[in-house]
Amino acid sequence: MRRFFAVVKREYVQRVRSRMFILMTVLGPVMLSLFGFAPALILSIRAGGPVRIAVVDQTGKLYQGVYDSLMDKAEMSESTPDQMNANVLNKDASERLQEIDDQEEGNFELEEVRPGGRSLNEIKKELDQRVLAKELDGYLILPANLLQDGKPEYFARNTGDLFTRKSLEEALSRAVRQQRLAEANIDARIVQELSEPVQLDTIMKVGATGGVRDSGEGFALVFGASFIMYLTILMYGQMILGAVIEEKETRIAEILFSSVKPFTLMMGKLVGVSLVALSQLAIWGLAFVAFVVFGVGLLAARGLPLHIPNVPLVNFIYFGLFFLLGYFIYSTIYALIGSMVTTAQEGGQLSMPIVLLPLIGFYLFLPISHSPDSSFAFWVSMFPFFSPMTMLVRIVTQTPPLWQIVLSLLLGFGTVALLIWVAARIYRVGMLMAGKKATIPEVMRWVRQE
Amino acid sequence: MTNNLPTVSIDHINKSFGEFTAVSDLSLAVYPGRVFGLLGPNGAGKTTTIRMIVNITAPDSGRIEVFGRQITPELQDRIGYLPEERGLYRKMKVGDQLKFFAALKNINGKEADQRVDRWLARLKLMERKNRKASELSKGMQQKVQFTSAIIHEPDLLILDEPFSGLDPVNVEVLKEIILEQRGAGKTIILSTHQMELAEKICDDICLINRSRKVLQGSIRDVKRGFSRNAVALRLQGGDNVLQDRLLVSKIERHSDGVEVLLAEGASAQALLKQLIEAGAKIERFEIIEPSLNNIFIEKVSEAE
Numbered sequence: 001m002r003r004f005f006a007v008v009k010r011e012y013v014q015r016v017r018s019r020m021f022i023l024m025t026v027l028g029p030v031m032l033s034l035f036g037f038a039p040a041l042i043l044s045i046r047a048g049g050p051v052r053i054a055v056v057d058q059t060g061k062l063y064q065g066v067y068d069s070l071m072d073k074a075e076m077s078e079s080t081p082d083q084m085n086a087n088v089l090n091k092d093a094s095e096r097l098q099e100i101d102d103q104e105e106g107n108f109e110l111e112e113v114r115p116g117g118r119s120l121n122e123i124k125k126e127l128d129q130r131v132l133a134k135e136l137d138g139y140l141i142l143p144a145n146l147l148q149d150g151k152p153e154y155f156a157r158n159t160g161d162l163f164t165r166k167s168l169e170e171a172l173s174r175a176v177r178q179q180r181l182a183e184a185n186i187d188a189r190i191v192q193e194l195s196e197p198v199q200l201d202t203i204m205k206v207g208a209t210g211g212v213r214d215s216g217e218g219f220a221l222v223f224g225a226s227f228i229m230y231l232t233i234l235m236y237g238q239m240i241l242g243a244v245i246e247e248k249e250t251r252i253a254e255i256l257f258s259s260v261k262p263f264t265l266m267m268g269k270l271v272g273v274s275l276v277a278l279s280q281l282a283i284w285g286l287a288f289v290a291f292v293v294f295g296v297g298l299l300a301a302r303g304l305p306l307h308i309p310n311v312p313l314v315n316f317i318y319f320g321l322f323f324l325l326g327y328f329i330y331s332t333i334y335a336l337i338g339s340m341v342t343t344a345q346e347g348g349q350l351s352m353p354i355v356l357l358p359l360i361g362f363y364l365f366l367p368i369s370h371s372p373d374s375s376f377a378f379w380v381s382m383f384p385f386f387s388p389m390t391m392l393v394r395i396v397t398q399t400p401p402l403w404q405i406v407l408s409l410l411l412g413f414g415t416v417a418l419l420i421w422v423a424a425r426i427y428r429v430g431m432l433m434a435g436k437k438a439t440i441p442e443v444m445r446w447v448r449q450e
Numbered sequence: 451m452t453n454n455l456p457t458v459s460i461d462h463i464n465k466s467f468g469e470f471t472a473v474s475d476l477s478l479a480v481y482p483g484r485v486f487g488l489l490g491p492n493g494a495g496k497t498t499t500i501r502m503i504v505n506i507t508a509p510d511s512g513r514i515e516v517f518g519r520q521i522t523p524e525l526q527d528r529i530g531y532l533p534e535e536r537g538l539y540r541k542m543k544v545g546d547q548l549k550f551f552a553a554l555k556n557i558n559g560k561e562a563d564q565r566v567d568r569w570l571a572r573l574k575l576m577e578r579k580n581r582k583a584s585e586l587s588k589g590m591q592q593k594v595q596f597t598s599a600i601i602h603e604p605d606l607l608i609l610d611e612p613f614s615g616l617d618p619v620n621v622e623v624l625k626e627i628i629l630e631q632r633g634a635g636k637t638i639i640l641s642t643h644q645m646e647l648a649e650k651i652c653d654d655i656c657l658i659n660r661s662r663k664v665l666q667g668s669i670r671d672v673k674r675g676f677s678r679n680a681v682a683l684r685l686q687g688g689d690n691v692l693q694d695r696l697l698v699s700k701i702e703r704h705s706d707g708v709e710v711l712l713a714e715g716a717s718a719q720a721l722l723k724q725l726i727e728a729g730a731k732i733e734r735f736e737i738i739e740p741s742l743n744n745i746f747i748e749k750v751s752e753a754e
Contacts, residue, residue, distance in 0.1 A: 251537035
């Protein structure tokens with residue numbers, strides 16, 4: 001045991017003391033927030049001025065409506081059903097998109113082109129010229145029968161501008177709808193009131209103890225936990241790989257093997273590096289909590305309501321357990337790879353496919369959240385490489401019986417122990433074979449060997 | 451520790467890797483207060499034998515006892531091992547590394563600090579204590595590695611090619627330490643190719659070739675068994691006589707003369723007579739014991 005602790009201590013102290021660790025601890029959150037904000041920042045960059053569009057309104061009734069809805073942001077509160085779905089999963093993202101939409105709508109310049117006795121073709125020709133001369137970015141033709149079943153046409157230099165297209169479509173739909181209603185003698189204001197959208201704000205979860213309020217925070221937390229799990233695996237997997245290869249590259253292993261069993265050494269390294277990872281996460285976590293407490297205090301001072309996630313305490317324990325399981329499952333795979341190769345480059349190549357495994361677990365989110373008690377969900381949540389993500393989804397959607405959770409944890413940690421055992425055997429034999437990369441049949445033989 | 455009980459006793463061990471036989475039917479005993487030389491050409495099975503003694507691998511059959519018992523992790527604490535394949539943690543400070551190795555052998559805290567200082571001073575590495583291993587020259591790294599094997603002052607010290615890559619001054623330092631340990635009643639197993647050094651340091655030797663033991667005993671006995679008249683010569687002329695296979699079986703030329711092994715049935719007298727008759731001018735003619743090097747080469751080439 002003391003040998004094990006000596007290995008753990010060395011691994012931990014050496015890494016935590018390193019400049020890299022200190023740098024990453026400081027820069028990590030900065031980089032994370034960059035990843036979070038950069039897409040929004042980039043999307044919000046508007047190159048060039050407002051989009052200039054000419055409208056040829058052959059109905060003679062719609063131009064004002066289109067103009068109003070494109071220029072007036074106040075009326076832009078309607079959400080489409082698919083945006084609402086997105087809200088549950090990723091509120092931030094859809095809000096950001098909405099903001100960008102809003103900016104976009106403030107950036108149109110409309111002009112009405114009256115036919116004035118000219119034929120449509122003449123008007124088109126003239127507008128084409130203006131588009132080519134870059135006086136206009138595009139033009140819309142609203143046919144006379146648009147209010148019945150006609151289709152408007154949009155001509156533009158850049159038809160790939162999805163935001164503009166979407167805004168135009170929405171504005172047109174709204175204008176047409178209002179005009180149709182007006183022609184049917186229905187007051188637009190009444191329509192506005194009547195078509196106020198509904199949001200499923202309070203979702204009652206049916207459990208044995210009666211209805212429980214659940215507004216999807218559990219799900220968001222699982223998503224967050226899985227995301228952090230994935231990031232941690234990506235960041236520290238390589239470190240574990242390097243740690244396992246280190247003794248081979250420095251040829252120090254044989255000195256160690258006269259004092260430490262390969263299994264103890266491997267375990268010590270895994271635990272040592274994991275403690276480094278957990279320390280870093282803890283520092284970030286505390287910083288985040290401090291930030292939130294500070295931020296919440298600030299919000300409260302401004303009289304804004306606080307929002308505390310409504311998640312049962314036991315779920316946090318499950319988060320912790322399955323997070324550790326996920327972390328250890330994947331880091332032992334990295335250790336296993338490290339035991340097979342002799343240089344870091346080889347290890348890097350071999351570990352490429354691993355990055356994909358947890359992604360699959362990620363994508364299993366949707367089918368499982370639809371039917372958390374299906375046999376598919378059951379088996380997937382028992383499979384050690386996916387269970388950390390999938391079992392958490394089942395727990396927050398429709399908590400499975402305790403025995404299933406325990407079984408999933410046992411299978412997972414059992415797999416971890418098995419992987420370490422196999423890795424230690426490969427490590428020892430591969431080590432003493434000195435300097436050549438192992439083939440798969442060789443590795444199989446090493447595992448069986450005494 | 452009495453001199454009658456062997457520190458290491460190996461009893462008819464065998465070890466093979468698939469088709470390849472690394473060690474076959476090897477038996478030997480190593481006694482305290484002596485330096486035991488494990489000699490043999492590359493690939494003879496020396497390193498495999500040593501690995502079995504320190505419990506890195508186990509023999510397929512046969513029995514190894516260390517300190518009178520089958521090896522256990524606790525007994526490993528009394529062994530110091532410097533393998534041929536060795537290195538240091540590149541980015542770790544020398545002092546920290548040594549403390550880590552001491553901790554693995556159950557020496558911690560102040561005791562470990564004191565020993566690190568004592569041994570670093572002994573090997574003249576004190577001012578490198580806070581340097582990273584990667585900043586040290588190869589020779590210095592070698593000395594740090596040696597220190598890592600001896601930091602816990604083991605009863606059994608196993609050194610695989612400890613001198614390779616060292617300059618003569620440092621070879622002397624190591625040699626001194628080894629002999630000092632022997633004087634303190636410790637047991638030392640030394641594996642090396644450098645026969646001149648082995649000859650000076652070892653009390654007993656075992657020569658292994660192609661997985662088998664070919665020769666064993668104290669250096670005295672081995673040499674006596676081989677004193678089939680080796681002659682050291684310094685002379686001018688007489689080359690034809692030395693080429694005579696009936697008289698001389700082997701010639702080794704040095705910078706200040708030649709050493710020859712007499713052929714079976716030939717005598718030193720006959721050689722001297724022939725040389726004089728051939729008109730050679732003889733400055734030196736001495737009957738000597740064969741060097742370990744010559745014994746080694748002869749025994750190994752016999753098997754070819």
